[in-house]
Amino acid sequence: MGKTYVVDVNGLLCKGCGICSEICPRKALVMDSVNPATGYPNPKLVGECIGCKLCMWFCPDQAIVVVEKR
Amino acid sequence: MKRMFLSGNEAVAYGAIDAGCRFYAGYPITPSSEIMHMMAKLLPEAGGVFIQAEDELAAINMIIGASWAGLKSMAATSGPGFSLMQEGIGYAVMTETPLVIVDVMRAGPATGQATKAAQGDLMQTRWGRHGDQYLVVLAPESPQEAYDLIIEAFNISESLRTPVVFLMDEFIGHGREVVFRKEPGEIKLVERRRSSDHEPLFGSDDPRIPPPMPRLGEGYYVLVTGSTHNEYGYRDVHSFETHYKLVRRLKEKIWGNIDKVFKYEVIGDPGRAEKAIVCFGSTCRSAKEAVMGLDNVLLIRLITLWPLNYDLLRELLSNVRLVVVPELSLGQLIYDVQQVIDSGIKVVGVNKVGGGVPIYPSEIKKALEV
Amino acid sequence: MIKHEHLSLKYMRREVLPTAFCPGCYNGIVMNALFQAFEELGIYDLRKYVFVSGIGCSSWIPSPYIKADSLHTLHGRAIPVATGVKLANPELEVIVIGGDGDLASIGGNHLLHAARRNMDLVVIMINNLVYGMTRGQAAPTTPKGMVTPTTPYGNPEEPMDVARLIANTNANYVARWCVSQYLFLKNSFKKVLGEIKRGFRFIEVYAPCTTFVIRRENKTPGQKLKELMNTCIGYEKWEKLPAEERTKHIPTGVFREEDKPGFLDNYKQLIARLKR
Numbered sequence: 009m010g011k012t013y014v015v016d017v018n019g020l021l022c023k024g025c026g027i028c029s030e031i032c033p034r035k036a037l038v039m040d041s042v043n044p045a046t047g048y049p050n051p052k053l054v055g056e057c058i059g060c061k062l063c064m065w066f067c068p069d070q071a072i073v074v075v076e077k078r
Numbered sequence: 079m080k081r082m083f084l085s086g087n088e089a090v091a092y093g094a095i096d097a098g099c100r101f102y103a104g105y106p107i108t109p110s111s112e113i114m115h116m117m118a119k120l121l122p123e124a125g126g127v128f129i130q131a132e133d134e135l136a137a138i139n140m141i142i143g144a145s146w147a148g149l150k151s152m153a154a155t156s157g158p159g160f161s162l163m164q165e166g167i168g169y170a171v172m173t174e175t176p177l178v179i180v181d182v183m184r185a186g187p188a189t190g191q192a193t194k195a196a197q198g199d200l201m202q203t204r205w206g207r208h209g210d211q212y213l214v215v216l217a218p219e220s221p222q223e224a225y226d227l228i229i230e231a232f233n234i235s236e237s238l239r240t241p242v243v244f245l246m247d248e249f250i251g252h253g254r255e256v257v258f259r260k261e262p263g264e265i266k267l268v269e270r271r272r273s274s275d276h277e278p279l280f281g282s283d284d285p286r287i288p289p290p291m292p293r294l295g296e297g298y299y300v301l302v303t304g305s306t307h308n309e310y311g312y313r314d315v316h317s318f319e320t321h322y323k324l325v326r327r328l329k330e331k332i333w334g335n336i337d338k339v340f341k342y343e344v345i346g347d348p349g350r351a352e353k354a355i356v357c358f359g360s361t362c363r364s365a366k367e368a369v370m371g372l373d374n375v376l377l378i379r380l381i382t383l384w385p386l387n388y389d390l391l392r393e394l395l396s397n398v399r400l401v402v403v404p405e406l407s408l409g410q411l412i413y414d415v416q417q418v419i420d421s422g423i424k425v426v427g428v429n430k431v432g433g434g435v436p437i438y439p440s441e442i443k444k445a446l447e448v
Numbered sequence: 449m450i451k452h453e454h455l456s457l458k459y460m461r462r463e464v465l466p467t468a469f470c471p472g473c474y475n476g477i478v479m480n481a482l483f484q485a486f487e488e489l490g491i492y493d494l495r496k497y498v499f500v501s502g503i504g505c506s507s508w509i510p511s512p513y514i515k516a517d518s519l520h521t522l523h524g525r526a527i528p529v530a531t532g533v534k535l536a537n538p539e540l541e542v543i544v545i546g547g548d549g550d551l552a553s554i555g556g557n558h559l560l561h562a563a564r565r566n567m568d569l570v571v572i573m574i575n576n577l578v579y580g581m582t583r584g585q586a587a588p589t590t591p592k593g594m595v596t597p598t599t600p601y602g603n604p605e606e607p608m609d610v611a612r613l614i615a616n617t618n619a620n621y622v623a624r625w626c627v628s629q630y631l632f633l634k635n636s637f638k639k640v641l642g643e644i645k646r647g648f649r650f651i652e653v654y655a656p657c658t659t660f661v662i663r664r665e666n667k668t669p670g671q672k673l674k675e676l677m678n679t680c681i682g683y684e685k686w687e688k689l690p691a692e693e694r695t696k697h698i699p700t701g702v703f704r705e706e707d708k709p710g711f712l713d714n715y716k717q718l719i720a721r722l723k724r
Binding site: 100101103122123125127129131132133135136137138139140141142143144145146147148149151165166169293294295296297298299300301302303304305311312313 | 498517531539
């Protein structure tokens with residue numbers, strides 16, 4: 009109830025595979041524009057995060073972190 | 079000093095134990111199995127570990143792992159098993175893993191004659207693996223020397239951080255003679271250099287000085303790889319510089335230390351001799367008998383077969399007009415001799431292999447009469 | 449705002465990141481599950497852990513990405529090297545990470561015999577169904593009929609069920625999970641690292657190669673992951689399926705779980721008997 013979450017993306021580690029956006033049960037992550045530093049698109053939180061952490065577990069590049077906002 | 083009556087194989091096992099070998103992995107194969115039997119008995123008593131591997135591929139790789147974990151390690155085998163071990167030996171060269179591998183030669187190729195002596199693996203000990211790689215090869219001529227020299231083999235492998243191949247043949251392996259076993263205080267043992275600071279584990283400014291080697295689990299986060307790597311162990315499978323630097327250093331580590339590792343025996347006077355014999359291993363015993371009473375023959379017994387001191391061999395042979403090379407093979411060492419002598423000097427091979435038939439002194443004598 | 453960091457990163461060599469794995473490669477997910485298991489067990493430093501791998505993409509997980517001692521060995525030889533390490537220093541926890549080609553094909557004999565000995569090792573086999581590093585040729589785990597560069601007319605061979613094969617040996621623990629079954633996988637890692645600490649512990653991770661399996665199916669790694677969530681089912685459920693349905697599903701679960709003495713315990717007993 010009332011918990012909110014931060015989704016941090018490390019743009020230097022992300023390879024833009026899109027697993028996070030496809031696995032998100034709320035479809036809250038979309039693949040954004042290409043990160044000029046890596047040439048890969050990075051995910052962006054556009055909806056509400058429920059903190060299930062599926063994107064974090066299934067990110068093969070350790071590029072996504074979900075933490076509860078205090 | 080303890081007087082014992084041992085076969086060459088048994089002498090190797092006692093020597094290995096006395097050299098501090100505490101890990102053995104092997105697979106049964108004639109004519110080297112007695113080494114394995116002895117290690118199975120001696121190692122548990124000495125607080126070491128013995129394991130019978132599922133094949134020689136496993137055996138060589140088990141001793142590589144044990145060596146990185148900090149134990150002096152050995153495997154013994156014979157031709158077919160030695161062939162299977164080649165990839166592992168190449169890995170040990172690339173990762174600078176100290177090991178001793180005993181090859182008790184039998185007649186090949188393939189299964190050949192399992193119980194019959196031969197010396198046909200000589201070139202394989204040097205060149206059996208792919209790529210540029212160098213290691214040390216030692217060959218004793220008797221059970222006593224097998225005992226003493228296997229201790230030296232461990233010392234060289236530790237001090238140069240390299241695999242050492244110990245090349246025997248069935249005659250020495252199964253031949254039984256008096257062997258004097260040393261007491262612990264009588265043996266000089268060399269241990270690999272341990273890491274002090276965080277010096278690189280795969281590089282050194284002077285290629286003749288091998289880098290230090292920590293034990294696994296000491297917190298160095300060691301990266302060991304058989305792929306081309308930089309001095310910190312990181313894989314670099316693209317750059318010319320990294321690869322060239324690494325293989326040059328590995329070569330120089332062996333050849334740059336030739337004065338320390340090259341051992342040989344000379345009978346006769348190189349200044350006066352007109353003829354010479356060059357030999358290694360069991361054939362030297364026939365050769366020694368053949369030269370008895372002949373003061374114009376020089377006998378050169380190579381104890382270190384690789385790296386070979388070609389300059390020294392050239393110098394020793396500079397005054398002779400005939401060189402006889404007896405070998406229990408169709409001729410391999412003879413190429414080394416041909417390489418160092420002037421044209422015009424005759425080189426004659428005495429070659430026999432199979433059936434457990436030795437080269438008789440009379441045959442060598444006859445060759446000397448040419 | 450505080451920049452947060454993925455829990456896995458403290459177990460990894462940061463200087464070599466990002467990894468060389470293809471975008472969407474499931475190897476990274478296996479790493480997350482493994483590292484989360486370590487974290488939940490309260491193990492934050494891997495200096496007493498030795499990782500041994502052979503040749504192949506998954507063999508690159510420990511070398512160089514895991515911050516621990518690692519031995520990147522010859523193709524197929526990770527298990528014998530790991531055996532040597534463990535026997536020479538039983539204080540070390542030795543973990544083998546490799547692929548199906550490495551551990552079950554060229555190293556198949558070593559796998560069988562380490563399991564037979566109940567050798568005190570943890571072996572993680574990432575089954576990507578092909579030889580990924582050499583461009584996706586057929587492996588012993590490749591499904592029948594699959595087209596690869598070495599099976600251009602479809603694979604004529606039956607695949608090998610590695611986990612169930614090892615379950616028929618003397619191993620202490622054998623499980624298979626799909627990479628989509630993240631929590632099961634993580635809990636299996638916790639089990640073999642924290643609970644059953646001896647004997648041969650084998651975990652197969654079903655994780656099709658992103659580039660040479662998934663892309664050939666015209667799927668994205670995310671789509672395949674969601675598909676696996678439906679196709680990977682418990683083996684008891686799988687066994688009840690009609691034959692034609694079985695080939696479409698992957699049976700997963702824990703096939704064997706015991707805590708009997710491993711090779712080292714038996715060897716120590718032998719030494720103790722000698723001393724008496």
